[in-house]
Amino acid sequence: MERENGLWLRGKSLVIFLATAAFMLILFGLANIVLFTPYLGVIEVGFGIALLINLVLFKLGKFSFSLSSTLFLFVLFLCFSVLLLTGGIRGTGIFWVFTFPLVSFFLKSSRVAAIWNLLFIIVLFSILFFSSSGFKVTPYSQITLLQAVAVYMTFLVLVYVYSSVMKSYLDRIYNTAIRDPLTGLYNRTFAFAYLRQELEKVKRGEIKSLCIVYIDLDNFKYINDLHGHSAGDLALKEIAELIRRKFRKGDVVARIGGDEFLIVVSRCRKERIENRLEELKAQVEDKFREFNVSISYGIAVAPLDSTDIEELVKIADKRMYSNKKAKKGECRTPSIAS
Structure with a gap:
């Protein structure tokens, strides 16, 4: 039951994350199609629709929390990679990538979230490497990419520490609420x-x-x-x-x-x-x-x-x-x- 309560809470959060991400992607996608970069807008709308389908299937019970959260992170991973390569709307796409550590550590265990973020750091370094080699793979300068990598890794460490501390505190609070203080059995x-x-x-x-x-x-x-x-x-x-x-x-x-x-x-x-x-x-x-x-x-x-x-x-x-x-x-x- 302890595990089910945790999944229930994260399940509600996943619904909010999916709905918010789908709305933002479709909104920015339509703005790109009409005002800025049509092909990027189509990609963003496609990602948004994919998240909506994921949301519906999760709510209907067709997808488990594990599968739905994994697909969500995969779509975000692809979306943020595209934003790094294209720059998004007037070069602002890079700002969105810093939400990835927060979302991944909330939805997954520390070990799994760390793997997802390691993969994303590899993408960041790959883009930085090709940019420094003379390939124009992104609209961002080398100094901007270096700063982005440094900030991302710093933010990742902070999120990891915060997540670990909060989990420890929440576990203590939860155990205090459900355990008999004398025997340690359930209350x-x-x-x-x-x-x-x-x-x-x-x-x-x-x-x-x-x-x-x-x-x-x-x-x-x-x-x-x-x-x-x-x-x-x-x-x-x-x-x-x-x-x-x-x-x-x-x-x-x-x-x-x-x-x-x-x-x-x-x-x-x-x-x-x-x-x-x-x-x-x-x-x-x-x-x-x-x-x-x-x-x-x-x-x-x-x-x-x-x-x-x-x-x-x-x-x-x-x-x-x-x-x-x-x-x-x-x-x-x-x-x-x-």
Whole structure:
């Protein structure tokens, strides 16, 4: 879900970029056709139409974000190369190339964006080389091209540093928003948002089964009573880590209350989940034998039990309490005096 949220945000930005670039290219293209350089105007209008087609296919879901953003950068790459070679309208085309680092680093990973910019720098140096060799391949002077290369590379470094720093800050902010500060597991807000999203996939038939596990710790309060809340917090961290290790990396393991946990498992088999939980129960009981701490759990399966989020959680919660009551007579509770 974290990755999907990032793609959703960049997807909205891609739509804005495509629409803006298409509008500007068609506008300047028509101006060139009527007032300045007709052949260049035709090329610009062609690039603009290509971006509009890309935009429509992306909005219709025919193109993925990866494909659409790659095609966008490819069209910009060609367009800016043409502007360098022709000068654009009265030699102003060179100013547009400095938008390329910003767009590429926003739409692509740092590594991929760096490759795109390296290719563009090669184009800049090639034009500079041929110009210095006596070939008239561009209307710009050598000093202008040298300045353009220097400014472009400086701007590229600044964009790279800014992008890296901002990504680091945004990752921290995002993790703070979706993580439980004590255990590092996902928090209640994220878990239920993710569960709601996965249930929609179940309804559409994209996922055949979805399991949710509701876990509550038994006798956990005795750790707090005997050794204080600091010891209780440490125990919670250790139990959270045991739970996390029992599930796959793609499963969402969340702490939703004091000593309550919720796990969302896509494409699951209930029997396998039960086996993992019994292993987890044995590990918790062994590690905290002194306090007779254990776990009670309940499992609900969509679409078998329900596809309604509230109903599904209620079923898992009810089964967890049934599990807790069934073993209540088996549990001994340690005496505080001991």
